[in-house]
Amino acid sequence: MQSISRLSLFATLFIAATVCAGEIGTNVPMTLKGSQTYYVSGRVAGVEPTEFMVDTGSSYMTINQNTLDQLKTSGQADYLRDLIGVLANGDEVVRPVYRIPRITLGNNCEMFDVEAVVFPGKTRQILGLNVLRQAAPFRFTVDPPQLQLSNCSHHLSQTDPLPLGPASSESLPASPKTR
Numbered sequence: 001m002q003s004i005s006r007l008s009l010f011a012t013l014f015i016a017a018t019v020c021a022g023e024i025g026t027n028v029p030m031t032l033k034g035s036q037t038y039y040v041s042g043r044v045a046g047v048e049p050t051e052f053m054v055d056t057g058s059s060y061m062t063i064n065q066n067t068l069d070q071l072k073t074s075g076q077a078d079y080l081r082d083l084i085g086v087l088a089n090g091d092e093v094v095r096p097v098y099r100i101p102r103i104t105l106g107n108n109c110e111m112f113d114v115e116a117v118v119f120p121g122k123t124r125q126i127l128g129l130n131v132l133r134q135a136a137p138f139r140f141t142v143d144p145p146q147l148q149l150s151n152c153s154h155h156l157s158q159t160d161p162l163p164l165g166p167a168s169s170e171s172l173p174a175s176p177k178t179r
Contacts, residue, residue, distance in 0.1 A: 024137060026152045028106035030054060030145040038145055040127060043104040044116075045076040050125050052105070054140065054147065057088070058128035060097070060117045067125065068098065068118050076101055083117055095119065103131070109152035111135065 030038040031051075039051040044063060047070045052061070060083070063071075071077035077098040085093050095117045103111050105127070111134055132138055135149035 024139060024148045024150050026106075026109045026149045028109055028147040028149060030147060032145055038140075040105055040147060042106065042127075044125070045071055045074075045100050045102050047071060047076075052125050052127035055126045055128055056132065056140065058126050059130060060128045061103075061114060061131045062119050062123070062126040062128065063098075063100070063116045064123045064125060065118060065120050066122050071098075071100065080115065085117065105147070105149070105152075109135070109149055111152065
């Protein structure tokens with residue numbers, strides 16, 4: 001009887017481990033640029049292709065002002081709020097946050113209703129933790145360089161609460177200081 005219980009426990013754990021291991025199903029290739037900086041290809045709501053720097057130290061995805069202007073022209077960006085952020089160098093900045101209806105990572109991973117912080121000019125675009133959390137669980141591998149994502153096509157329902165309160169303070173990626 002005791003060996004049947006152990007066998008049952010082992011089978012349950014094996015099945016659970018197999019299910020968890022199988023959850024990560026979408027591989028998005030990364031490109032190494034410089035010594036330790038990885039990028040993924042993508043699109044922001046159908047705007048021309050772009051590259052996102054993968055930055056797990058950034059709380060938010062960022063887009064640049066040029067991309068926002070293209071999105072606004074086609075009605076693909078909704079202003080949500082201003083965010084008080086702390087840059088990697090310690091500076092505090094206030095940046096607008098927009099909801100983007102869809103982004104595509106690589107050729108096969110769509111994410112919906114993504115929040116993006118906007119930085120001026122043509123600054124690099126960053127894939128931050130808010131998007132990676134939507135695709136969780138995820139793995140960042142360097143050999144081969146790829147993001148392994150679950151939950152591509154995650155979509156917030158219309159009844160999910162949105163953080164629309166006053167400006168909040170979050171960790172933002174480094175950017176040139178603006179005046």
